[in-house]
Every structure is written in structure tokens, then in C-alpha cells.
Amino acid sequence: MKSTFTHLVALILAVLFASGASAQPATLGLGPEWREAVTALRRLPVQDTGFVRAGHTFSESYISAIAGRPRIEGREPLETMLGLMRNPHAGAHAPLIKLSHPELVRLYDAPRVSVAQWRDMQYRDALVALLHEDQDKWLKVLNSIEYRAGLIENVAGEFAIVPREGTWLDADEAAREGNLDSLDERIVEQWSALRRALATDDAAAGTQAARELVQAVELAALGHGISTSRMKLDLFYHTHKPFQKSAMFCLLAALVYGAALMMARERWNRIGFVLLSLGFVEQLVGIVARWMLGGRAPLSNMYESFTFAIAGMVLVALILEAMKLVRAVGLGAAILGFIFMVIAHKAPIFDSQIRPLMPALQSSWLTYHVVTIMLSYSAFALSFFVAGLYLVKSYVLGGDEGAGLLARRLPTLRAMDVFNYRIIGVGFPLLTIGIIFGAVWAATAWGRPWGFDPKETWSAITWLVYAIYLHVRYLAGWSGRRAAIVAIVGFVSVLFTYFGVNYLLPGLHSYV
Amino acid sequence: MSAAPPPPLASEPVTQAPARPERRRRQTPLPTNGNGQAVDADRIWYRSPWKWFFSLKVGIVLLVILTIASIVGTLIDPLERAQAVIYYTWWFKLLLLALAVNMGCATTQNIIQKLLPSRTLRVHDQPAFFRAASLAMRRQYTGGVAEVAESFRRRGFEVKVEGNAGMARSGWLGRWGAPVSHVGLIVVLLAGFVASWVAKEGYIQVIEGGSTTTMRMRGTNAEVPLGFTITIDDFDTGFFPRTRIPSHYISQITATRGTQPIYAGPVEVNHSPRLLGWRAHQTSYQEMQGVARHEVEVTPPGSSAPIVLQMTLGQTRALPGMPGHTLSVDAAMRWRVMQGGVEVGAGSLGAAHSHGSELEVLVDRYEPDFVMGADRQATSRSTEPNNPAVRVTLLSDGAPAARQWLFHRADMKSFSHATDAHFRMELVDFDLTDDGPVFVVEVTDGHDNVLLGRVVLGLGEKAMLATNEPTEDEAEEAALAAAAQEPGWIVRAGPRVPAYATVLSLTRNPIIPTIYAGCTLMMIGLYMGFFVRRRDVWFLVDDKSQELLVAAHYRHPSEEFDRTTTAAIDAVAPAPTPQEAEQ
Known part of the structure; x- marks a missing residue:
């Protein structure tokens, strides 16, 4: 009994090896002389979560999984990983582990703890009490913290750099397994050399070993169909960060468009158009890069579909801007593009990592379904912005005859009303086709085209709202304020279908 | 542009x-007053009972009610309950039918209007028209x-x-967009309405190597005959390297009617084969707790190449590469090879353990809702079997060789750590009977994972690890059978492997082509209406x-x-x- 308890507590709470909280100031930095080694290792092919990634990408996701952010004290994540390998003691005492539950943050009085703190006996009773309170919940939470502690303790073992069919091995595994070819031997040897250099803080030897290691792994990876250009693309995507750059361009475009609107400068509008176009180019670069790296259309999770919808919205706005239909549409796309991009990168619900496709999503219908749905959402987002602007101008600014500067500068109410109808006239057919594609896919995969899954039902509700908009407008003559309000209700329904259903309602679409 | x-x-x-003026006319349906002027149908529908069929207002009201009902349905958990109280109820179907009828009437009216000569080109020669x-x-x-x-x-x-x-x-094509898309939607709604009566959906849950000739209907859970046999030859799942993200779920099945093969091949997500009008879909799979499954090595007489297959106790499987031969293993781990209904080999899988000693299993504690108390003592949170756990001692020649807590819940099993690496114990099944709890404990060799035996015992009981010694009757029967047997069949138990049951859903929906036709009409109509x-x-x-x-x-x-x-x-x-x- 006692023994079982010990094991249970050891596994769940990880308090067996209590070493006290007397942590010395820990440093994981390697010093500037290691910069070349770190730079060389940035393109080291490492297998991780279903893909072979560049060392930089791998380290970014690795350190983020521990600390919730890739950079610790401004260090490159790869440097932090090498630091953990060089100095496990410092690693055990560095406050790296992000505490994912507010109760734990209160308990430890810090948002992050070190492995030593995590295993400090003085917290054991409190953790046991939590476990006693709700075993199922806290098992999950504490296991996730223990997992992070495990990542810190097993850094070297996570570098899967010896290529094999299927799952790659880390150097130690490969050495134990034996049966190494000459390239494998070179990898194992250079890996050991790198670790020795780290242990002795011999940066020159470390740099030499890192370079040779990268060469050897690249050669071995080539034999398994992983080219160096793929690593370069991976590195480019994760260092250039095209989606973040697009957010910046959207912000600049919004500022310029805003200034153009207020000061009636046509030339500034053109500058805004160019800036927004640059934002779209960055989004396109991001989408294409993810497509090439993932080997499938980047539409498989919330992050990918959301960024695609943002790009679609900006593209539609650029086309409409070029057609000079409504001036405000570029401004709307720039503002929404910036806000949405920030949400996509800051909200914890979005996972930007490229992951393999789960079986349910391995269908070409995924592309058709998501592309059409997301493009319809893009159109509805613009409609939402213009409808909002309509109501502001109509209610707040006194309409077309309003005395204020903004009232004079904004498009006429009729122009916005007409635009709204036309953009919904684009979004509605796309939404219908997207829902139909989804139904065909469901019939293929599950044998029934419709099952009233919450996501399905909410997409139908959204469809109904826009159908009501079109009918009351065309047949009952609704326009102006009433139509704008229905358009806004429609977009609220879009937001709930896209975000709300996934996090508030259960269903089959929880992954998208 | x-x-x-x-x-x-x-x-x-x-x-x-x-x-x-045109806008006003658009919302004015057919009826006219005595002067030949158009009259708003919405205003008179209450006076002419059948007029509501054509009314836009009624259509909008129906859309709003359907929207509200749908929203309420999404708040009900689980989905099956929402389906039972909202989506599959008669009144919801009636609303959909009413919407289809309303749209049908309005669309018919619209089509007639478009075909009427008065709706064709109409010239205006008054300047006032142009000014307005x-x-x-x-x-x-x-x-x-x-x-x-x-x-x-x-x-x-x-x-x-x-x-x-x-x-x-x-x-002109664009003028027909709305009627065409509405006809498409009506077809979809009516087809969906019909489908709710004629479509069938059931499921089967079969363990690897198992067969079934029946399925359970979704909703009623009634067991109905399939009319053919489905055998799950194999189930395979894999993960992407260095992840827990599944890469595939594939059931290899054979469907036969009598001796006639219908289908032999994979069923996987997004690949659903047709079986005599049914479609088989890979729905899920689950590891079966309490089901002992082992690798079994079968070496036929005169052969040096063993056949390796996975067997569940109580199962019969065809021997690959040996037509007409089957291998069965019963719950007591006795095996039997049959050829054309004749036993050609038999024996016992549960070999005596390799340690050369007598092993006994003792269950001395049971906690129905196991939890660790703050005093570091195991206790029960309640008397409900929410987290059943037993403390088991393995005795070797009467002396304790290993002791550990065994958990029944899958998520707790990893906490059952043996105190002796030579043996691995598992609580493979647990049952509450009138006489108290009954446990099925399996012991495997800690080194090569070979099954040493399993025991069924209650709390406080001690049982000898099954060595599968036959009873006297069984021994006599075996001796008689041995005369008819070919000599030399060697069947050995290998390591224990997880037993998976695959769940396939079987659907039959003859209306789907009609639904697709309706969808196609909708898409064509939308294109005509919005883009021409x-x-x-x-x-x-x-x-x-x-x-x-x-x-x-x-x-x-x-x-x-x-x-x-x-x-x-x-x-x-x-x-x-x-x-x-x-x-």
C-alpha cells in the first residue's frame, strides 16, 4: 500500500526526489562564443510531431511547450536547449515550467517554477489535497506539469536525428540499437562530440561538431526524402513569420487609410492599397509555405482556417477597392485583418504549429469545404464592418447630411447599403456551397449528410439569418438600418459558429 | 464592375x-382586385385560408421558428437527446415540411409570373416614369x-x-436563379423528410477476428439481422512519428453471404465500401478492457515456419495459408485445431511458468472508489465502484513474490507498478455479483510478456495460477481425440496484446442521390441568381x-x-x- 502510494505520488506529483527550494541562480546561457554553433544547428533536421523540422523550429515548439513562450531571457530557444544539455543542474533550478492552472500559480506564488521547486516536498501536501479534492481534474493538470518537467530533464533524448523509416531515433537510442551505417555512426559520433564540447564549454569544438552533425543528418535525411530546401523553407517560415508581418502591414494600411479618409487625400488611399497588398502577399507566403511544409492545404485547424479567412477577406477587399465600389472596404479589411491576426497569434485557442492530419480530415473534401466556408466568412466580415459603419453614420453622425467631418468623408448611406447587399450576395452562395460540400463529405464519411451536430446546426442558423436578410430585403423592401442590423446579427452568428461552437458546445467539429 | x-x-x-414602382410590384403576388390592380397577398392571406401557402410572412415566421428551435437544440447535450426532443420530432419535421410547402407554392407562383405574357418586356412611354x-x-x-x-x-x-x-x-438566365435554387432547396427538404422515414443506420461492434450477422439500430438499439456476415479480419491503427496523433484507422473486413464473398478489403475513415446496399463506415475503435488477447504461434506438423496470429480467448480463427483449418482457444486457454469439422490437434496454451515454482494469487484488499488519502493511506471516497482497485499479492511457493494495487479504470492502470520486475499483474476484469466483487487477474512474465495464467477470485481468496491441468473427464476426452489427431501441432502463447473492437456504422439511404440532385439545383440556381x-x-x-x-x-x-x-x-x-x- 505504502509502496503504491509512493509510486502514485511519484508519478503524479513528482515529489520523490525532493531537493528543497534552495535554488541557486541558474544560468542557461552559452555565451557569445557559441553563437556559430547555435546558428549551424538552426537547420539541423529533427523529427518532431509527425514532421521533420529545422532545429530552430523544433526548439521553438519544445521550449514553448515547457514555458509557454519560445524565448527565455531573450535567448534563442535552441540556445536554451543546449544550455539544458550542458548544465542539467542549472536547468533543474531555472524557473521554466509554466503553471497552467491559476490555483498552482497561487500555491507557488509564481507563474513559472523550476523542476526543483516542482518537486519540493513542502508543496506535496497541498498537491495531495488538490488530488483528493478532484482526482480526475488534477490528474490531468499535474500530469501536464510533470510532462513539462520531463521535457527539461530529457532534452538530449528528444533530438530525433538518426533517420529511419517511420520514427527517427535519437543518437543514444541509435547507439543502443546498433546496426548503424556509416552515416548513422557519423551522426552518433558528432552528437557525442557536441555534448562533450558542451560539457567542457569548448565552443570551437562544439561549432565544429555542430556543423558536421548538420551535414551528416542532412545527408542521411536526404536518403529518406527530406531535402535541405525543405529545412530552409521551414527555417524561413518560422523566422520570417509572414502572418505576423502581415498584421503589421494591415496596421499600417489601416492608419494610412484612416488618415486618407479624414484628410480626403486620394494619394494616401493608394498608399493604403499598396500596404494592404503587401499584407496580403505576406499572408499568401504564409499559406503557401504551410501548404508545402504540411504537404496538404493549410486548412486543418482553427489557426489555419482563420488565417486563410483573413487572407480571403483582405483579397476580396483589395478587389473591391480596385473596383472602387466603396472606399471604406479597404479600411475595414485593414482594421479587421490586424485585429484578427493579433487574435490568431495571442489567443491560446489557436495552435500555430503545423501538425499532421488526423484520419477524419484526410479527404479532399476538406479543402473544398473549408475554402468555400472561409471565403464566405471573409465576405461576411466585410459586410459586418460596413454595416457597422452604416449604423454609426446613420445613428451617431447624422447620416449623409451630418455636419461632422467624418460624416462627410464616409461613403454615402446608400453606397454602403448597396455594397452590403452585394457582398452578402457573394458570401451567401459561397456559404451555401460550403455547407453542401460539408454535407457531401459527411455522407461519404459517416453515411448521412446531416446529423444536427452543433457546428452543422449553427452553420445552418447562419445560413438562415443571411437567407432572411436577402428575402426581407428583396421581397419586403428592407434596406438601410434594418438590413444593416440583420447583417450584423448574421456575422455574430458566424462568430458563434466558428468560435463559440468549438469551445462551448460539444460535437464532431471540435478540431476546426 | x-x-x-x-x-x-x-x-x-x-x-x-x-x-x-417595380419594387412594389415585386412583393405583390398574383391576386388582383376588381380593377385589375395587384393586391398584396400578405394582406389578404388571413381572409383566404389557402393564401398562407404563398405568404412571404409565413415563410419568414417559419424560418425564425426553425432558427430558434435549432438554437435551443444545440444547447441540449448530448446530441442524441437534442435529436430526440427537437430535431427528429414530428413537429420539427412538420415545420420543415411547412417551409417546403410554403416555398413550393411561392416558387410555383413566381414561375407562373415569369411565364405570363404581362411579365415580359413592358414599355414605359411616360417621362414621369423616367423622372421617378x-x-x-x-x-x-x-x-x-x-x-x-x-x-x-x-x-x-x-x-x-x-x-x-x-x-x-x-x-434572362439570371431571372430564373431564384426559382431554380428554391426548387433545389425544396427537393433537399422533401428528400430529407422522406429520408427520416426510409434511411436506416445501425452499427456493429466486433472484436478483431470476430464475426457478426446482426447489427444494432441507431436510436432503438434493436438487434436486426444483416442478411450477410461481416468478419473483422484485422484492425490497424497507427500514429504519426513522435506524436499521439493517429494516422489511420483501418478495419480489414470480409463480408460473405453464405459462401459467396461480397467484399473483402479495408474500411477506413473517408473510404466506405458498399455491402449489398449498405455502406460500411469506420466509426471508432476501442481497446477492450478485460479481454485477454495474445499472440499465438502455430506450427503445423512438418513445418518449421510458425504462423503468428492474435487470438482472443473463446475465439475461432481460420489459419492463414491453410485452407479449411481453424484454430480455437477457449476461455480455459485450451486450443484446438480443426480441419473440415474434424479435430486434428488440441492442447493447452497456459504453459507452466518459467520460474519453476508454484504461483498463487491472493486478493486481500478492495477499494471500490480508490483514492489516496492525505494520510498517505489508500481509501475509498465512496462505496460506488467509480475507481475499483484491488491489492494483489503473488505468492511463489507460499512466499510473497510481488504485491501491488491493480486498477480497473484504463486511465489508472499506469499507476499499477509492480514491486517485482519478474512478474506483471493486471486486473483484466471486474464484476459485482450478489456474492461480492469478483476479479479476473492475469499474470504475465515481466521479461518476455508471456502469459503465465489468469485466475478468477473474490476478495480474501487465494487461487493457484491456472496451469490448465485438464480435469479427469477432459483428460479422457483428450486421450480419445488424440487418436484421431495428426501428430506434431505446436501451439504456443506469445505476449499479451491489446484487444481492439472496431465499431462500424452501416447506413442505407436511397434518398441521398435525390438530395445531391437538389443540392446541385441549388448551386446552379445560386450561380444564376447571383452571378448572371x-x-x-x-x-x-x-x-x-x-x-x-x-x-x-x-x-x-x-x-x-x-x-x-x-x-x-x-x-x-x-x-x-x-x-x-x-x-
Whole structure:
């Protein structure tokens, strides 16, 4: 009994090896002389979560999984990983582990703890009490913290750099397994050399070993169909960060468009158009890069579909801007593009990592379904912005005859009303086709085209709202304020279908 | 893209009116009053009971009710309950049917209207009409109306001229967009309505190597015969390297009717084969707790190459590569090889353990809802079997060799850590009987994972690890059978492996092609309605003022004349230059 308890507590709470909280100031930095080694290792092919990634990408996701952010004290994540390998003691005492539950943050009085703190006996009773309170919940939470502690303790073992069919091995595994070819031997040897250099803080030897290691792994990876250009693309995507750059361009475009609107400068509008176009180019670069790296259309999770919808919205706005239909549409796309991009990168619900496709999503219908749905959402987002602007101008600014500067500068109410109808006239057919594609896919995969899954039902509700908009407008003559309000209700329904259903309602679409 | 309209003549600016008579007519259905004037059907529907079928208001009300009901349904958890209380109820289906009928009547009316001669080109020769139009222009013009008509005809317009006035129309296809898409939606709704009666959906849950001839119907859970046999030959799942993300779920199945094969191949997500009118879909799979499954090595007589297959206790499987031969293993781990109904080999799988000693299993503690107390003592949170756990001691020649807590819940099993690496114990099944809890404990060799045996015992009981010694009767039976057996069959138990049951759903929905046809009509209709440009243009040559008056109405509201209309007008009455406009 006692023994079982010990094991249970050891596994769940990880308090067996209590070493006290007397942590010395820990440093994981390697010093500037290691910069070349770190730079060389940035393109080291490492297998991780279903893909072979560049060392930089791998380290970014690795350190983020521990600390919730890739950079610790401004260090490159790869440097932090090498630091953990060089100095496990410092690693055990560095406050790296992000505490994912507010109760734990209160308990430890810090948002992050070190492995030593995590295993400090003085917290054991409190953790046991939590476990006693709700075993199922806290098992999950504490296991996730223990997992992070495990990542810190097993850094070297996570570098899967010896290529094999299927799952790659880390150097130690490969050495134990034996049966190494000459390239494998070179990898194992250079890996050991790198670790020795780290242990002795011999940066020159470390740099030499890192370079040779990268060469050897690249050669071995080539034999398994992983080219160096793929690593370069991976590195480019994760260092250039095209989606973040697009957010910046959207912000600049919004500022310029805003200034153009207020000061009636046509030339500034053109500058805004160019800036927004640059934002779209960055989004396109991001989408294409993810497509090439993932080997499938980047539409498989919330992050990918959301960024695609943002790009679609900006593209539609650029086309409409070029057609000079409504001036405000570029401004709307720039503002929404910036806000949405920030949400996509800051909200914890979005996972930007490229992951393999789960079986349910391995269908070409995924592309058709998501592309059409997301493009319809893009159109509805613009409609939402213009409808909002309509109501502001109509209610707040006194309409077309309003005395204020903004009232004079904004498009006429009729122009916005007409635009709204036309953009919904684009979004509605796309939404219908997207829902139909989804139904065909469901019939293929599950044998029934419709099952009233919450996501399905909410997409139908959204469809109904826009159908009501079109009918009351065309047949009952609704326009102006009433139509704008229905358009806004429609977009609220879009937001709930896209975000709300996934996090508030259960269903089959929880992954998208 | 709409071109900017030409600047209006300085003498008389373009007239902008908020509304046009056409809009009013659009919302006016067929009925007319005694003077032949149109009457709003929505206003009289309550007076003529059948009129509600055509009413837009009724349609909107139905849409709103359906929307609200759907929203309420999404708040009900689980989905099956929402389906039972909302989506699959008679009243929800009735609402959908009512919507389909309403749309059907309105669409029929719309189609009739479009076909009526009075709805074809209608010329307006009163200048007041042009002044009231929301989209209008006037140009200096001294030519005839025929030239204007010809200019529109050249651009693909259908033109009608009466006196000095005319009407030009293009995009007839677009006018049919709404009826076509509505017909498509009606087909989908009606097909869905019919499907709710005729579509069938059931499921089977079969362990690897198992067969079934029945399925359970979704909803009622009634067991119904399939009319054929489905055998799950194999189930395979894999993970992407260094992740817990599954890469595939594949059930290899064989479907036969009598001796006739229907299908042999994979069923996987997004790949659903057809089996005699049914479609088989890979739905899920689960590891079966409490089901012992082992690798079994079968070496036929005279062969040195063993056949390895996975067997569940109590199962019979065909021996691959040996037609007519089957291997069965019963719950007591006795095996039997049959050929054409004749036993050709038999024996016991549960070999004596390799440690050369007598092993006994003792269950001395049971906690139905195991939890670790703050005092570091195991205890129960309640008497409910929420987290059943037993403390088991393995005795070797009477002395404790290993002791550990065994958990029944899958998520707790990893906490059952043996105190002796030589042995691994697992609580493979747990049952509450009238006589108290009964546990099935399995012991495997800690080194090679080979099964040493399993015992069934209650709390406080001690049992010898099953060595599968036959009873006297069994021994006698075996001796008799041995005479008829081929010598030399060797069957050995290998390591224990997880036992998976695959869940396949079987669907039959003959209405799906009709639903697809409806969807296709909808898409065609939407394209026609939203993307084929429709233009109605009226023109009047005013000889007195030597002007050409033009008014237009587009299906999609616009603030400007479109490029084609403008080009047709420019060709006969060019827009004034800025200097002319100034003069």
C-alpha cells in the first residue's frame, strides 16, 4: 500500500526526489562564443510531431511547450536547449515550467517554477489535497506539469536525428540499437562530440561538431526524402513569420487609410492599397509555405482556417477597392485583418504549429469545404464592418447630411447599403456551397449528410439569418438600418459558429 | 464592375427618387382586385385560408421558428437527446415540411409570373416614369428609337419598341436563379423528410477476428439481422512519428453471404465500401478492457515456419495459408485445431511458468472508489465502484513474490507498478455479483510478456495460477481425440496484446442521390441568381426636347449604370464632354 502510494505520488506529483527550494541562480546561457554553433544547428533536421523540422523550429515548439513562450531571457530557444544539455543542474533550478492552472500559480506564488521547486516536498501536501479534492481534474493538470518537467530533464533524448523509416531515433537510442551505417555512426559520433564540447564549454569544438552533425543528418535525411530546401523553407517560415508581418502591414494600411479618409487625400488611399497588398502577399507566403511544409492545404485547424479567412477577406477587399465600389472596404479589411491576426497569434485557442492530419480530415473534401466556408466568412466580415459603419453614420453622425467631418468623408448611406447587399450576395452562395460540400463529405464519411451536430446546426442558423436578410430585403423592401442590423446579427452568428461552437458546445467539429 | 455614369446635362440633373414602382410590384403576388390592380397577398392571406401557402410572412415566421428551435437544440447535450426532443420530432419535421410547402407554392407562383405574357418586356412611354426612376439619365439626342434599340440588340439585349419608347433586357438566365435554387432547396427538404422515414443506420461492434450477422439500430438499439456476415479480419491503427496523433484507422473486413464473398478489403475513415446496399463506415475503435488477447504461434506438423496470429480467448480463427483449418482457444486457454469439422490437434496454451515454482494469487484488499488519502493511506471516497482497485499479492511457493494495487479504470492502470520486475499483474476484469466483487487477474512474465495464467477470485481468496491441468473427464476426452489427431501441432502463447473492437456504422439511404440532385439545383440556381447579371433598361426618345431618356433597374442594386448599358447609350448619344457640360 505504502509502496503504491509512493509510486502514485511519484508519478503524479513528482515529489520523490525532493531537493528543497534552495535554488541557486541558474544560468542557461552559452555565451557569445557559441553563437556559430547555435546558428549551424538552426537547420539541423529533427523529427518532431509527425514532421521533420529545422532545429530552430523544433526548439521553438519544445521550449514553448515547457514555458509557454519560445524565448527565455531573450535567448534563442535552441540556445536554451543546449544550455539544458550542458548544465542539467542549472536547468533543474531555472524557473521554466509554466503553471497552467491559476490555483498552482497561487500555491507557488509564481507563474513559472523550476523542476526543483516542482518537486519540493513542502508543496506535496497541498498537491495531495488538490488530488483528493478532484482526482480526475488534477490528474490531468499535474500530469501536464510533470510532462513539462520531463521535457527539461530529457532534452538530449528528444533530438530525433538518426533517420529511419517511420520514427527517427535519437543518437543514444541509435547507439543502443546498433546496426548503424556509416552515416548513422557519423551522426552518433558528432552528437557525442557536441555534448562533450558542451560539457567542457569548448565552443570551437562544439561549432565544429555542430556543423558536421548538420551535414551528416542532412545527408542521411536526404536518403529518406527530406531535402535541405525543405529545412530552409521551414527555417524561413518560422523566422520570417509572414502572418505576423502581415498584421503589421494591415496596421499600417489601416492608419494610412484612416488618415486618407479624414484628410480626403486620394494619394494616401493608394498608399493604403499598396500596404494592404503587401499584407496580403505576406499572408499568401504564409499559406503557401504551410501548404508545402504540411504537404496538404493549410486548412486543418482553427489557426489555419482563420488565417486563410483573413487572407480571403483582405483579397476580396483589395478587389473591391480596385473596383472602387466603396472606399471604406479597404479600411475595414485593414482594421479587421490586424485585429484578427493579433487574435490568431495571442489567443491560446489557436495552435500555430503545423501538425499532421488526423484520419477524419484526410479527404479532399476538406479543402473544398473549408475554402468555400472561409471565403464566405471573409465576405461576411466585410459586410459586418460596413454595416457597422452604416449604423454609426446613420445613428451617431447624422447620416449623409451630418455636419461632422467624418460624416462627410464616409461613403454615402446608400453606397454602403448597396455594397452590403452585394457582398452578402457573394458570401451567401459561397456559404451555401460550403455547407453542401460539408454535407457531401459527411455522407461519404459517416453515411448521412446531416446529423444536427452543433457546428452543422449553427452553420445552418447562419445560413438562415443571411437567407432572411436577402428575402426581407428583396421581397419586403428592407434596406438601410434594418438590413444593416440583420447583417450584423448574421456575422455574430458566424462568430458563434466558428468560435463559440468549438469551445462551448460539444460535437464532431471540435478540431476546426 | 460598374463604369461611372456620364455626367448629367447641366440643364437638368439626374432625378433621384427613393423608390420605384417595380419594387412594389415585386412583393405583390398574383391576386388582383376588381380593377385589375395587384393586391398584396400578405394582406389578404388571413381572409383566404389557402393564401398562407404563398405568404412571404409565413415563410419568414417559419424560418425564425426553425432558427430558434435549432438554437435551443444545440444547447441540449448530448446530441442524441437534442435529436430526440427537437430535431427528429414530428413537429420539427412538420415545420420543415411547412417551409417546403410554403416555398413550393411561392416558387410555383413566381414561375407562373415569369411565364405570363404581362411579365415580359413592358414599355414605359411616360417621362414621369423616367423622372421617378432611381437610376436614370438623359442625353441630347436627335436620332430615332430604332437606332437605340439596335444598339442594345448588338449588345445581346432583348428589345421591344412601342412608338418612341422601348425596353431592353438582358440576363434572362439570371431571372430564373431564384426559382431554380428554391426548387433545389425544396427537393433537399422533401428528400430529407422522406429520408427520416426510409434511411436506416445501425452499427456493429466486433472484436478483431470476430464475426457478426446482426447489427444494432441507431436510436432503438434493436438487434436486426444483416442478411450477410461481416468478419473483422484485422484492425490497424497507427500514429504519426513522435506524436499521439493517429494516422489511420483501418478495419480489414470480409463480408460473405453464405459462401459467396461480397467484399473483402479495408474500411477506413473517408473510404466506405458498399455491402449489398449498405455502406460500411469506420466509426471508432476501442481497446477492450478485460479481454485477454495474445499472440499465438502455430506450427503445423512438418513445418518449421510458425504462423503468428492474435487470438482472443473463446475465439475461432481460420489459419492463414491453410485452407479449411481453424484454430480455437477457449476461455480455459485450451486450443484446438480443426480441419473440415474434424479435430486434428488440441492442447493447452497456459504453459507452466518459467520460474519453476508454484504461483498463487491472493486478493486481500478492495477499494471500490480508490483514492489516496492525505494520510498517505489508500481509501475509498465512496462505496460506488467509480475507481475499483484491488491489492494483489503473488505468492511463489507460499512466499510473497510481488504485491501491488491493480486498477480497473484504463486511465489508472499506469499507476499499477509492480514491486517485482519478474512478474506483471493486471486486473483484466471486474464484476459485482450478489456474492461480492469478483476479479479476473492475469499474470504475465515481466521479461518476455508471456502469459503465465489468469485466475478468477473474490476478495480474501487465494487461487493457484491456472496451469490448465485438464480435469479427469477432459483428460479422457483428450486421450480419445488424440487418436484421431495428426501428430506434431505446436501451439504456443506469445505476449499479451491489446484487444481492439472496431465499431462500424452501416447506413442505407436511397434518398441521398435525390438530395445531391437538389443540392446541385441549388448551386446552379445560386450561380444564376447571383452571378448572371440581369438588366432592365427603358428608353424614350423625347422629340420635343430632343433628348433620350434612359432608366435602368438591375437585379443587384447599383448606384451607377453598368458598363454595357452605358456603352449602348454612348454609341447613339455620346456623353457630353466636360466643356459641353459646362456650357
